[in-house]
Amino acid sequence: MVKICCIGAGYVGGPTMAVIALKCPKIEVAVVDISVSRIAAWNGDQLPIYEPGLEDVVKQCRGRNLFFSTDIEKHVAEADIVFVSVNTPTKTQGLGAGKAADLTYWESAARMIANVSKSNKIVVEKSTVPVKTAEAIEKILTHNSREIKYQILSNPEFLAEGTAIQDLFNPDRVLIGGRETPEGQKAIQALKDVYAHWVPEDRIITTNLWSAELSKLAANAFLAQRISSVNAMSALCEATGADVTQVSHAIGKDTRIGPRFLNSSVGFGGSCFQKDILNLVYICECNGLTEVANYWKQVIKVNDYQKNRFVNRIVSSMFNTVSGKKIAILGFAFKKDTGDTRETPAIDVCKGLLGDKAKLSIYDPQVTEDQIQRDLSMKRFDWDHPIHLQPMSPPASKQVSVVWDAYQAAKDAHGVCILTEWDEFKTLDYQKIFDNMRKPAYIFDGRNILDVEKLREIGFIVYSIGKPLDPWHKDTLAVA
Numbered sequence: 015m016v017k018i019c020c021i022g023a024g025y026v027g028g029p030t031m032a033v034i035a036l037k038c039p040k041i042e043v044a045v046v047d048i049s050v051s052r053i054a055a056w057n058g059d060q061l062p063i064y065e066p067g068l069e070d071v072v073k074q075c076r077g078r079n080l081f082f083s084t085d086i087e088k089h090v091a092e093a094d095i096v097f098v099s100v101n102t103p104t105k106t107q108g109l110g111a112g113k114a115a116d117l118t119y120w121e122s123a124a125r126m127i128a129n130v131s132k133s134n135k136i137v138v139e140k141s142t143v144p145v146k147t148a149e150a151i152e153k154i155l156t157h158n159s160r161e162i163k164y165q166i167l168s169n170p171e172f173l174a175e176g177t178a179i180q181d182l183f184n185p186d187r188v189l190i191g192g193r194e195t196p197e198g199q200k201a202i203q204a205l206k207d208v209y210a211h212w213v214p215e216d217r218i219i220t221t222n223l224w225s226a227e228l229s230k231l232a233a234n235a236f237l238a239q240r241i242s243s244v245n246a247m248s249a250l251c252e253a254t255g256a257d258v259t260q261v262s263h264a265i266g267k268d269t270r271i272g273p274r275f276l277n278s279s280v281g282f283g284g285s286c287f288q289k290d291i292l293n294l295v296y297i298c299e300c301n302g303l304t305e306v307a308n309y310w311k312q313v314i315k316v317n318d319y320q321k322n323r324f325v326n327r328i329v330s331s332m333f334n335t336v337s338g339k340k341i342a343i344l345g346f347a348f349k350k351d352t353g354d355t356r357e358t359p360a361i362d363v364c365k366g367l368l369g370d371k372a373k374l375s376i377y378d379p380q381v382t383e384d385q386i387q388r389d390l391s392m393k394r395f396d397w398d399h400p401i402h403l404q405p406m407s408p409p410a411s412k413q414v415s416v417v418w419d420a421y422q423a424a425k426d427a428h429g430v431c432i433l434t435e436w437d438e439f440k441t442l443d444y445q446k447i448f449d450n451m452r453k454p455a456y457i458f459d460g461r462n463i464l465d466v467e468k469l470r471e472i473g474f475i476v477y478s479i480g481k482p483l484d485p486w487h488k489d490t491l492a493v494a
């Protein structure tokens with residue numbers, strides 16, 4: 015029986031391994047982690063991450079051929095294929111701080127593999143890593159090898175949170191990069207055989223190691239660039255009276271452009287886009303490609319601009335101050351159908367409003383109070399470390415309350431901000447919300463999910479990103 019071990023039981027390691035276990039009943043899959051609480055949650059009733067369909071998959075194979083464990087060394091020693099899906103945060107100190115990937119966790123995983131291995135292994139990069147990381151990993155493993163042979167493969171993960179199980183069941187492509195030697199090709203074939211249990215062969219792409227590593231960074235950079243492009247257009251739409259939804263629809267009909275990832279919003283978030291672009295920028299700079307680095311940097315700058323613009327719009331429309339005013343925040347996760355808040359635009363929007371002394375009442379169907387308070391107090395990039403190594407939670411901010419109901423959040427509020435596109439926000443009783451708010455009552459739709467005309471009929475002053483402005487907003491100061 016082939017044995018797989020995955021180091022790192024997070025958003026990637028957990029779902030990907032659960033799907034491999036489901037689709038390959040003859041393969042034994044162990045997912046290991048240094049976080050005791052995370053492994054306990056994977057073995058319990060409340061899984062550590064929310065992802066539609068995940069629970070069902072885990073329940074079908076847990077205890078059969080899927081195991082979650084903290085006994086890392088045992089499972090790594092026994093495995094034929096070791097996936098590494100640990101954190102690769104942005105460095106906060108030293109060389110490359112603020113941009114380069116911190117490979118501390120990866121390196122310690124590689125050293126541990128070298129220490130405990132007694133048989134030959136295929137080591138698979140599942141984490142997103144800088145191009146050429148495989149070379150470094152290879153060096154660590156071979157210099158500590160004790161006659162054991164390793165093959166390194168790059169098999170980046172393209173799942174999107176919120177649709178992870180669907181994406182894993184039916185991936186657009188699986189990418190496997192390896193050495194162009196007979197041993198490298200044999201290793202590629204072994205991993206191909208795993209995916210071939212359910213992925214059609216023409217969707218399994220094989221490349222050299224560096225192309226696979228770079229393709230992951232490139233894919234995220236391209237996706238984020240589309241969002242920043244449409245968000246840049248949204249600012250121009252507001253200035254000219256064009257409607258960004260109409261513009262997106264019109265350009266998306268061009269088959270060369272296509273309709274996806276053209277929704278304007280308060281900005282992109284999630285654990286990957288910013289981190290991977292910063293990493294790409296750093297690699298470009300290290301290779302002397304300043305113009306290329308600047309091009310990609312701009313994608314992040316426009317994203318920051320969009321979040322600032324949103325905050326400025328709120329403050330300027332409320333007579334230039336939100337001090338002491340209650341603002342309801344509907345949605346905190348970085349997108350719908352996930353409880354993940356890593357780099358969610360809600361953090362920057364909330365911090366911007368708190369900086370102007372607003373009182374926030376936050377509701378998200380999947381995010382806990384503790385998580386929100388932590389996110390609002392954590393330093394940049396601190397979130398991307400194993401849970402037990404993150405800074406302790408500071409005392410909860412008195413300016414922030416977290417509630418479990420959208421109506422409660424909006425009660426007596428001056429304004430409501432939609433920051434995540436949860437479906438339930440589309441069908442709220444906005445008349446009831448309006449009746450219970452201070453007047454003038456504002457809505458700021460950061461996801462363009464609401465019916466602007468209907469809300470205006472109720473009496474709201476509405477701001478919806480990239481849509482023709484309400485006369486109220488036209489009269490307020492231009493936003494930077």
Ligand SMILES: NC(=O)c1ccc[n+]([C@@H]2O[C@H](COP(=O)([O-])OP(=O)(O)OC[C@H]3O[C@@H](n4cnc5c(N)ncnc54)[C@H](O)[C@@H]3O)[C@@H](O)[C@H]2O)c1
Nearest residue numbers: 022023024025026047048049100101102119141142171400
């Ligand atoms: N989240 C996504 O949507 C996504 C998609 C594609 C790729 N990625 C990449 O995959 C990697 C993992 O991302 P994630 O979202 O799963 O992160 P995560 O923080 O959810 O999970 C990482 C896990 O690794 C564990 N870990 C860290 N060092 C370890 C070690 N030495 N031994 C054992 N366990 C260790 C941590 O405790 C944590 O549980 C990152 O490189 C990320 O960029 C993420």
